[in-house]
Amino acid sequence: MPAPDGNTLHALLRNYIDYLKEEGVTGVPRGTLAAKTSRKKASRAAQPASSKAAQTAPKTAERSSRDAAPRPDRPTFRPEPPAPAYEPMPAAKTASTPTLEPSPAFTPGPAPRAANTPDDTLETIAAEVRACRACVLCQRRLNAVPGEGNANHPDLMFVGEGPGANEDAQGRPFVGRSGELLDKMIMAMGYSREQVFIGNIVKCRPPGNRTPTLQEMAFCMPYLLRQIALIQPRIIVCLGATAMTGLLGPVGRITQVRGNWYRFNHIPTMVTFHPAALLRDPSKKRDTWHDLQLVMAALKNPTPSGGTGPG
Numbered sequence: 001m002p003a004p005d006g007n008t009l010h011a012l013l014r015n016y017i018d019y020l021k022e023e024g025v026t027g028v029p030r031g032t033l034a035a036k037t038s039r040k041k042a043s044r045a046a047q048p049a050s051s052k053a054a055q056t057a058p059k060t061a062e063r064s065s066r067d068a069a070p071r072p073d074r075p076t077f078r079p080e081p082p083a084p085a086y087e088p089m090p091a092a093k094t095a096s097t098p099t100l101e102p103s104p105a106f107t108p109g110p111a112p113r114a115a116n117t118p119d120d121t122l123e124t125i126a127a128e129v130r131a132c133r134a135c136v137l138c139q140r141r142l143n144a145v146p147g148e149g150n151a152n153h154p155d156l157m158f159v160g161e162g163p164g165a166n167e168d169a170q171g172r173p174f175v176g177r178s179g180e181l182l183d184k185m186i187m188a189m190g191y192s193r194e195q196v197f198i199g200n201i202v203k204c205r206p207p208g209n210r211t212p213t214l215q216e217m218a219f220c221m222p223y224l225l226r227q228i229a230l231i232q233p234r235i236i237v238c239l240g241a242t243a244m245t246g247l248l249g250p251v252g253r254i255t256q257v258r259g260n261w262y263r264f265n266h267i268p269t270m271v272t273f274h275p276a277a278l279l280r281d282p283s284k285k286r287d288t289w290h291d292l293q294l295v296m297a298a299l300k301n302p303t304p305s306g307g308t309g310p311g
Helices: 006-022 033-046 049-068 122-131 165-170 177-188 214-231 241-248 275-280 282-300
Strands: 156-160 197-200 235-239 261-264 267-272
Touching (some): 156 214, 177 275, 177 282, 241 267, 267 282
Parallel strands (some): 156 197, 235 267
């Protein structure tokens, strides 16, 4: 079917508009779009050429004068200089980890005496400890820690592993967080710190609070043995695996050994957890309190029923 011409479309549109008016639709334009378009074309065609030239002449003149007018100097584009080549910063110098081996200049001193003399006291042993250079632990210590407390046959002697940072700084045993907890344990047993004696297997702080080696323990043990011989406590309480191994030897794992009675040089000895272990794992406090209750019962009754006491 051929497309309708312009007159046919105009007639169709005019009939549709008349239909809308008859149906009461308002806002219908009076003229048609085609009529308006044809009137505009006719107006332009009738306009004389001189009038068209007169309208375009000002625009052309304006464009010519704008092009002829001098333009201000524009800044010359200067590209940024290329960025310098990347040079990484030199690596920061870090302090090397101190070696735990003795320095070449270290010369060990004499080994401690294994037995007391009639003139020995806790004060003379403490002086020997502070002057000791038998092993490499003396190289990095601030203060040796001989031990402190009641030296007149106390009911209790607590033996730990070795000094920590606070103990090394003050020269006293168990003065850090572990010491605060030990003080509470002692008070719960009905004693004060001054009524018991507190010592350690080694008297100098191992670097980084590491466990002392068997060789370091062997060099230091004579001091502790002489202290025990002078003090003669009624009961020794080993705090932790290192104290257990130092006094009793390889008797087993601390979780199996704790809560049982042993003897060191005929002195009843109880093994329990170190206060530091209780700070790391508070669930061990119940077992530790059970062990201390056994000690308290033994002090009141050296031969408790059942034969599990230290008597």
